[in-house]
């Protein structure tokens with residue numbers, strides 16, 4: 001088990017945190033009529049994964065850019081833009097159902113490509129470009145939808161969010177499939193090796209002949225694409241292209257990546273670690289919901305987890321370099 | 324025909340003119356020493372050969388081909404390798420991956436999924452390369468950042484020699500090495516010459532330069548001010564060129 005974790009670059013601590021947190025939530029959660037803790041019911045289990053699926057896919061995008069020493073603050077807003085883009089094509093313009101997929105994924109990838117283009121060509125820091133895109137994408141989503149949800153998608157799309165083949169919600173299948181592909185690419189292909197090397201030492205990447213500009217361009221496009229997929233799932237789940245979808249989800253996504261073991265300064269990242277990170281965030285949110293903690297406090301809790309995770313990591317790396 | 328030929332290479336960073344039209348040739352299998360004061364432009368000149376810096380003016384020809392507009396990857400492919408002064412290693416990646424960075428061999432996973440990095444082959448060949456160089460590191464699986472400066476330097480050397488180069492540029496390759504390791508690098512250069520690999524050695528240690536190089540070029544403020552045969556010069560003359568006291 002430890003060996004598997006090591007091979008997949010998952011930190012044992014993050015797994016321990018997940019288990020510990022689940023135990024705490026189980027103990028603190030209320031009891032159902034049949035005497036079972038609500039947290040432990042199968043239904044609740046799917047609730048957690050279902051909620052985690054959306055920002056889990058965002059967190060995959062975050063893992064790619066952060067492990068290359070970049071950042072994408074626009075993830076949540078691009079999710080919203082993707083949600084309304086897909087819905088507008090199919091509902092407002094009455095195009096065939098699959099344009100919801102093309103529209104969402106296309107809008108996400110396009111926003112990511114714009115980020116990548118300005119970062120690599122204009123030499124504007126990723127922090128600034130994606131912060132700007134956070135505003136632009138949200139504004140554009142509100143303009144496209146006229147500030148209202150675009151309601152009523154065809155059944156083919158609803159299937160992607162609401163169906164339960166073999167009792168398991170479709171988004172779970174999508175999350176697992178995307179995570180497996182993303183893991184393969186990051187851990188086992190030259191593209192993944194180059195991504196980590198770029199985040200580790202840009203000079204090293206350049207000197208060994210890696211096309212740094214193209215690499216970055218692709219990473220931000222991938223990040224946008226992930227927001228597109230997440231936006232599609234969101235639309236399908238709530239049957240609405242929602243311009244406010246994914247609001248402050250970048251906080252969840254980046255936190256999931258960081259507590260999953262991605263190095264904030266680049267050079268290290270693991271998709272499986274990120275998935276555990278996303279589950280931790282999902283359990284935390286779900287548990288707080290069950291205990292009827294107000295959403296305002298939940299926001300605070302998540303922000304605090306992010307800061308604490310980076311702080312602990314700093315203490316640990318300092319300790320190591322002092323040895 | 325010359326292996327490497329620079330003609331009128333100019334480079335500036337903003338207002339600072341670092342290279343003022345450098346002409347330089349290197350033959351196949353030749354070992355050239357490049358010396359000069361701190362800031363003379365040696366590293367900048369070498370990075371314009373590898374393509375890490377693009378030149379403002381002038382041409383770089385390698386193996387009969389104009390490579391001026393090729394990127395570093397394409398030039399590496401042609402046989403130009405460089406050991407950088409700052410080593411350019413990725414500290415968190417392991418030894419083997421560093422040696423194969425940018426050149427990862429791939430296969431199909433389960434005979435199906437493409438682009439699977441053949442990690443087993445990387446590890447094995449990296450270990451073979453290190454054994455061949457007589458380098459000892461605890462394991463090819465540990466991150467490069469956990470090695471000593473001297474060990475890191477030998478990893479950078481291993482990376483440069485793994486892909487059958489025609490020209491190896493060494494920018495201060497012995498700066499972090501103990502006496503015995505310096506000797507083995509000099510011996511290595513001799514061995515490379517015997518195999519027909521050309522070397523450009525940059526070093527502030529003139530003893531090493533005189534021992535390894537048959538030809539010595541002095542760079543001063545971005546100009547080549549002397550191109551000397553080892554047998555027709557001595558350290559005093561080279562030093563006087565370096566400090567600008569000659570003529």
Ligand SMILES: Nc1ncnc2c1ncn2[C@@H]1O[C@H](COP(=O)(O)OP(=O)(O)OP(=O)(O)O)[C@@H](O)[C@H]1O
Pocket residue numbers: 336339341359360361362363364365366367368408
């Ligand atoms: N990326 C850069 N941006 C701005 N200036 C630079 C850059 N690289 C080098 N320079 C400047 O170019 C000049 C030559 O530097 P270079 O590193 O080529 O010298 P060098 O001969 O290798 O010196 P040393 O012996 O100290 O290694 C220096 O004045 C340096 O400040």
Ligand SMILES: [Mg+2]
Pocket residue numbers: 365366367408494
């Ligand atoms: Mg230098």
